[in-house]
Amino acid sequence: MDQIASDALTIVYGIANLALISLGLAIIFGMMRVINLAHGEFLMLGGYTVVVATNNGVNLWIAMLILAPLVVGVIGVVVERLLIRWLYGRMIDTLLATWGLSLLFIGIVTSIFGASTTTTISPPLGVITIGAYTSSGYELFLIGVAIALMAGVYAVLKLTTLGLLARGTMQNAEMAAALGVSTSRIYMITFGLGAAVSGLAGGLLAPITGVLPTIGVVYIAKAFITVISGGQAILAGTASASVLLGGVNGIVAFITGPTIGEVALLLLAIVLLRLMPTGITGRFFRKSL
Amino acid sequence: MRRGEVVLETRNLSMAFGGVRAVDRVDFTLWDGELRCLIGPNGAGKSTFFKCLTGQLRPTEGDVVIRDVHVAGREPHEIAALGVGIKTQVPNVFDGLSAEENIWIAARRWHGAERARTLTRETIERLQLGEVRTRIVGTLAHGQRQWVELGMVVAADPWLVLLDEPAAGMTHEETGRTAELIREINRSAAMIVVEHDMQFIRMISRTVTLFHEGRILMEDSMDAISADPVAREIYLGHRA
Amino acid sequence: MRLARDFRGTLIVAALAVLFTLIAPVTLEFFTIITLTQVIGLAILGLSLALIWGFGGILCFGQTAFFGLGAYAYAIAATNIGGSTGAILIAVLVAAAFAAILGYFVFYGRVSDVYLAVITLTVSLILYSLIRRTSGPEYKIGDALLGGFNGTGAPPLNIPGDASAMLFPEHIFYVAMAALILVYILCGRVVTTHFGRVCVAIRENETRAELLAYDTRLYKLGIFTLGAAIAGLGGVFFAVGISRVTPDVFGLGQSALTIIWVIVGGRGTLIGPILATFALYYLTAALGTQQLLNTNLILGIILVIFVLAVPRGVIPTLTGWAATRRQRRALRARERRLRLRRPRGGEVAGEAE
Ligand SMILES: Nc1ncnc2c1ncn2[C@@H]1O[C@H](COP(=O)(O)OP(=O)(O)OP(=O)(O)O)[C@@H](O)[C@H]1O
Ligand SMILES: [Mg+2]
Numbered sequence: 001m002d003q004i005a006s007d008a009l010t011i012v013y014g015i016a017n018l019a020l021i022s023l024g025l026a027i028i029f030g031m032m033r034v035i036n037l038a039h040g041e042f043l044m045l046g047g048y049t050v051v052v053a054t055n056n057g058v059n060l061w062i063a064m065l066i067l068a069p070l071v072v073g074v075i076g077v078v079v080e081r082l083l084i085r086w087l088y089g090r091m092i093d094t095l096l097a098t099w100g101l102s103l104l105f106i107g108i109v110t111s112i113f114g115a116s117t118t119t120t121i122s123p124p125l126g127v128i129t130i131g132a133y134t135s136s137g138y139e140l141f142l143i144g145v146a147i148a149l150m151a152g153v154y155a156v157l158k159l160t161t162l163g164l165l166a167r168g169t170m171q172n173a174e175m176a177a178a179l180g181v182s183t184s185r186i187y188m189i190t191f192g193l194g195a196a197v198s199g200l201a202g203g204l205l206a207p208i209t210g211v212l213p214t215i216g217v218v219y220i221a222k223a224f225i226t227v228i229s230g231g232q233a234i235l236a237g238t239a240s241a242s243v244l245l246g247g248v249n250g251i252v253a254f255i256t257g258p259t260i261g262e263v264a265l266l267l268l269a270i271v272l273l274r275l276m277p278t279g280i281t282g283r284f285f286r287k288s289l
Numbered sequence: 290m291r292r293g294e295v296v297l298e299t300r301n302l303s304m305a306f307g308g309v310r311a312v313d314r315v316d317f318t319l320w321d322g323e324l325r326c327l328i329g330p331n332g333a334g335k336s337t338f339f340k341c342l343t344g345q346l347r348p349t350e351g352d353v354v355i356r357d358v359h360v361a362g363r364e365p366h367e368i369a370a371l372g373v374g375i376k377t378q379v380p381n382v383f384d385g386l387s388a389e390e391n392i393w394i395a396a397r398r399w400h401g402a403e404r405a406r407t408l409t410r411e412t413i414e415r416l417q418l419g420e421v422r423t424r425i426v427g428t429l430a431h432g433q434r435q436w437v438e439l440g441m442v443v444a445a446d447p448w449l450v451l452l453d454e455p456a457a458g459m460t461h462e463e464t465g466r467t468a469e470l471i472r473e474i475n476r477s478a479a480m481i482v483v484e485h486d487m488q489f490i491r492m493i494s495r496t497v498t499l500f501h502e503g504r505i506l507m508e509d510s511m512d513a514i515s516a517d518p519v520a521r522e523i524y525l526g527h528r529a
Numbered sequence: 530m531r532l533a534r535d536f537r538g539t540l541i542v543a544a545l546a547v548l549f550t551l552i553a554p555v556t557l558e559f560f561t562i563i564t565l566t567q568v569i570g571l572a573i574l575g576l577s578l579a580l581i582w583g584f585g586g587i588l589c590f591g592q593t594a595f596f597g598l599g600a601y602a603y604a605i606a607a608t609n610i611g612g613s614t615g616a617i618l619i620a621v622l623v624a625a626a627f628a629a630i631l632g633y634f635v636f637y638g639r640v641s642d643v644y645l646a647v648i649t650l651t652v653s654l655i656l657y658s659l660i661r662r663t664s665g666p667e668y669k670i671g672d673a674l675l676g677g678f679n680g681t682g683a684p685p686l687n688i689p690g691d692a693s694a695m696l697f698p699e700h701i702f703y704v705a706m707a708a709l710i711l712v713y714i715l716c717g718r719v720v721t722t723h724f725g726r727v728c729v730a731i732r733e734n735e736t737r738a739e740l741l742a743y744d745t746r747l748y749k750l751g752i753f754t755l756g757a758a759i760a761g762l763g764g765v766f767f768a769v770g771i772s773r774v775t776p777d778v779f780g781l782g783q784s785a786l787t788i789i790w791v792i793v794g795g796r797g798t799l800i801g802p803i804l805a806t807f808a809l810y811y812l813t814a815a816l817g818t819q820q821l822l823n824t825n826l827i828l829g830i831i832l833v834i835f836v837l838a839v840p841r842g843v844i845p846t847l848t849g850w851a852a853t854r855r856q857r858r859a860l861r862a863r864e865r866r867l868r869l870r871r872p873r874g875g876e877v878a879g880e881a882e
Contacts, residue, residue: 035647086837092588093836095646096792099590100832103785107826217781221654224647259662266655270631270648274638343740369742381740383733394730395741397723441741 007254013139014253015246016146020205021219022226022238023149024198029227030234031166031190034091037098038079039223040216041105042195046072046202047211048109054121060207061124068203069196076195080188088187102216109213116212123207142204149197154235162189221262225269231279240280245269294321296449296479297342302351302361304337311337313503314351324475326490326511327483329500330523335483336378338500339453342481343375344368355449374447374478378454380434384427388418388437391426395441412444416470432459439467443474450480456489468492487515539717542800543710550706554699563698567770568810569705573712573763575790575802580716581756583796584725586732587749588642591649592760592787594656595624597778599761600768601660601675604683609671612692613684617765624761625754632753636746650784657779680775683768705766709803712759716799719755728752782825789828792835795842805843 025039036042046068053063079101087094125137157163169186209215226245230237245265253261276282297319304312311334319325327335340346342353344365353361360368369375383391392412397405413422416436421429426437435455442450455471456464464486471482471493484490490497490511497514499507501523507514514520554562578592602623607616631652635645664677673681686701688694696704719725731738731745738745768774777783790809794801809831816824839846 033643035643037650083833083837091643092646093840095588095643096788097833097836099785099788100829100836102829103825103832104829107823107829111823111826214781217654217657221651221658224651228644228647259659262655262658266651269651270634273640273644273648274634277638277640277644345736364744365736365739366742366744369740375740377736377740381734381737383730383737385733386730390726390730394726394738397726398742402723438737441737445741 009140011247011250011254013143014250015242016143017205018222018226018246018249019146019150019238019242020142020201021198022223022230022242023146023153023234024194024196024201025223026227026230026234026238027153027197028191028194030232030237031169031194032094032187033232034094034098035224035227036191036194037095037220038102038105039098039198040218040220041102042072042076042198043202043205043219044109044211044213044216045075045105046199046204047206047209047215048113049199050203050206051121051211060121064203064206065200069200072199072202073192073196075199077188077192079195080191084191085184085187088184106213106216113213120210121207138207145204149200150235150239153197156193157234162186166190222265225265229269229272229279231276231281233281237279237281244280295319296321296323296356297481298354299338299342300352300354302338302341302353303349304334304341304346305349310503312341312348315503315505317498317505319479319481321479322475324471324480324482324493324495326494326497327481327500328485328490328497328514329506333500334503335500336453337503339378339451339481339483342368342451343373343377345377372445372448374442374445374450376435376438376442376452376455378457378483380431380438382426382434382438382441384425386426387423388426388429388433388440389413389422391437392418392440392444396444399445408444408446412440415443416440417466432463435459435467436463439470443470446477448478450474450478452480453483454485455482456484456486464489465492487511536717536721539714539799543714543717546706546710546713550703550710553706554702559698562702564770566698566702566705567767568807569702569709570763570765570767570770571786571810572803572806573709573766574760574787575794575806576709576712576716576799577756577759577763578787578791579794579796579799579802580719580759581752582791583798583802584720584732585728585749585752585756587753587756588646589649589753589756590646590788591651591653591784592756593779593783594649594653595628595757595760596764596767596783596787597653597656597660597774597776598627599624599764600683600774600778601681601764602761603765603768604681604774605670605673605675607684608673608682610692612690613686613769614689616684617762620765621758621761624764625758628757629750629754632750636749636753639746650781653779653784654781657776657781660776660779678776680773683772683774685772686769701769705770708762708766712762713799713803716759720799724748724751785828785832789832789835791842792832793842795845798842798844798848801842801844 021043024042025036028034028036028039049068049071050060050063053067054060058067083097083101084094087097123136123138125141155163157167165186166189169183209218222245226238226241229245230239230241245268248268249261249265252264272280295318297317299315299317302312302315302317303310313334315338317338327338329335337346341348341361342355344360344363344367347362351361352359355368355371355373358371360371365375383394386394389409393405393409396408396412399405400408413419416439418433418436418440421433421437426434429437435458439452439455442452452471456467459467468489471480474480475493482493494511496508497511498505499509499514499520506523507517507520509517553565557565574592574596577595578589581587581589581592599620603613603616603620606619607613610616631649635648640648660675661678663675664679666674668675668677675681686696686704688696720729727738727743727748728751731743731748735745738748764774764778767778786809790805791802793809794803794805809828813824813828816822816827835842841849
């Protein structure tokens with residue numbers, strides 16, 4: 001019984017982890033129809049923010065929950081203003097430009113901090129025990145954060161004026177532009193928000209994974225698969241794809257080991273795409289957020 | 290090809306977008322050798338109906354039969370491969386290629402290299418595209434692009450031709466030439482032409498089908514339709 | 530006709546490449562010749578993407594997946610068979626078969642460009658992390674240890690039929706160069722055939738191609754598979770050039786580089802990306818020896834600048850300039866003639882393009 005609870009918790013954590021690393025990407029994709037190839041580097045920058053801040057004596061929680069999203073969010077806005085906005089309507093060029101950005105970030109961080117970092121932060125909150133089994137309290141915390149973050153994004157989309165405008169733009173960018181909604185500003189905020197959420201995720205994961213200039217690679221494959229399988233609805237897409245892919249990954253990995261788990265993730269995603277070329281939310285839950 | 294045969298038929302054809310039925314249980318028949326015009330106000334569902342015929346949309350309900358082949362839900366290339374020539378409302382041409390290459394691609398689908406080259410030359414002559422033969426199509430004027438697209442349809446020598454607003458955006462003179470070309474194509478092919486331009490329709494049509502809110506409202510000669518008070522109200526009234 | 534002229538251009542470039550092949554071993558240092566083999570492998574990779582992206586319009590961000598599969602398949606097959614000729618064939622077939630299966634799913638699912646780009650990139654990243662985990666002695670195909678992140682040894686080429694007759698590095702250079710030139714001619718030929726031109730037409734407007742009764746999925750699958758086979762061959766020479774295959778062939782850096790070659794060289798040209806491969810290889814090699822500027826930093830800047838300022842790439846931009854200048858000159862010449870009141874019939878010389 002305890003074993004089942006502990007294993008289930010591992011799988012749920014896998015799902016939450018997937019949702020956490022994908023949500024920022026999903027926000028940008030849902031709104032702008034563009035996959036941000038610098039997504040992994042946004043996560044990486046979140047991690048570095050936490051490392052630098054704590055090295056300078058900032059409280060770990062403040063660094064993770066406030067500084068990381070703030071810093072990366074600002075970087076996102078700057079990037080959007082300097083680069084992305086020149087490429088509106090040029091989908092492929094936007095993809096390429098974000099890829100250039102990804103290399104640029106890796107290059108800059110490597111130049112400043114070197115190719116590897118020795119600093120590690122140990123995950124706070126210790127362990128909790130379930131009967132005879134132990135589980136990381138921090139992982140439990142991250143599950144909570146993933147849920148809270150989803151709820152937060154839901155609230156922003158559903159309850160605020162910004163959310164209303166964003167939803168309009170999401171449905172039909174041209175229509176929104178014709179109605180006088182400044183899509184340019186919405187895109188700027190979206191990009192900033194997506195970056196901030198990614199920064200938060202990267203900051204929160206830094207204690208578990210450590211930081212490296214190239215750590216983005218570890219995340220992006222999974223994040224891409226999740227967002228593409230999910231389709232364009234930000235929340236429903238991320239949630240449904242995380243549960244499906246994270247669940248399958250968790251179960252397969254549990255049986256055969258992590259390598260095959262990742263392959264299963266990819267194969268499932270490719271088969272899903274053959275059946276639903278526009279993602280899960282392109283077929284189901286069409287009207288959802 | 291015997292006259293009086295049915296070449297295209299739809300039964301109970303419907304296409305719904307979410308809650309909106311853009312095409313609503315349409316029964317439609319086209320006879321061999323016929324030149325049929327589809328008219329109707331903006332948003333009547335003409336293009337949606339058209340796309341159900343060409344395979345660009347998968348109808349939510351009903352059937353499309355082209356020469357005994359059930360084609361509802363088939364891919365556009367399968368339908369075109371039956372010998373159906375199609376021009377869409379939004380011009381669809383190969384913008385980065387020359388006018389000649391555009392037409393060659395169409396001709397080469399059906400013929401060997403030698404024959405395709407001859408056909409391309411003939412088509413260019415027939416459509417008087419000689420001047421723009423080597424020009425990149427993306428740089429041509431709207432009317433000329435439409436002509437290149439018509440050229441692609443003609444070059445494949447189809448027996449059934451579907452045209453969605455072939456004269457849209459053309460000058461008066463170009464419209465006249467298009468009407469002439471359509472009559473010429475009609476000698477060897479049955480046709481459906483979607484149009485708004487009344488004068489143009491008078492130039493080419495015998496039977497006209499009037500669409501309104503996804504349904505066929507009337508099917509008659511242009512004169513009879515323009516004399517009908519209901520038709521005037523919903524359609525001609527809009528235009529006045 | 531235009532076709533004949535395009536292909537003549539290909540042959541002229543090929544002739545120049547033959548000339549280079551003949552003088553290179555005489556004028557260059559031995560060490561340079563050895564590294565050249567590996568760069569030729571990369572250039573074949575660049576050429577493969579030039580074909581499928583530049584002409585087929587298929588936005589494949591993970592062309593390195595096929596390159597890497599070719600490299601690994603060669604190393605494993607050559608180690609097991611004990612000869613290189615069959616191994617090359619196997620490498621090319623493995624890459625092509627993998628692409629055919631992947632292509633079936635993406636093209637028949639009709640996924641959009643953005644999805645295709647990201648899915649192909651993801652495939653190569655997954656292969657990367659997969660192969661990195663194969664370091665134990667249990668990961669073994671026949672006699673070949675996969676070796677995890679250390680990679681596995683790639684045997685050199687030998688004379689067909691005689692596995693003990695190994696080729697010398699300069700001979701391997703000749704073989705690699707011959708492969709590059711032949712594949713270049715093949716690609717140049719393919720894009721002028723009916724198949725190739727339909728692929729270009731699909732790039733221009735897929736709907737139109739469909740409405741002209743072309744099964745666009747099949748054509749895309751065809752050119753995608755051909756491109757993968759070529760990338761696989763590139764992988765073979767890369768592996769032979771460095772005598773090793775490591776997981777980095779699948780890495781994000783390699784994927785990015787491949788895209789950058791095509792962006793810089795230009796889409797819609799075959800020679801552009803090949804030249805860009807050589808140029809950027811030596812640029813990054815030069816950068817690697819200094820500590821000041823990070824290679825990723827430079828590559829990132831190059832990519833961003835090209836997307837913003839030179840989106841068509843170097844070669845098309847140059848030929849575009851040349852063509853406009855030629856046209857202007859012809860126009861001026863005609864005006865001059867007209868002014869001299871010796872009007873002569875005939876069209877303005879020089880075709881658009
Ligand atoms: N892809 C789509 N999704 C949702 N609604 C659509 C779509 N395509 C068409 N419609 C709707 O279906 C209705 C019919 O449109 P359609 O384009 O068939 O009209 P039409 O008769 O061709 O008009 P026009 O004369 O302007 O070309 C319109 O209300 C339109 O908004
Ligand atoms: Mg219409």
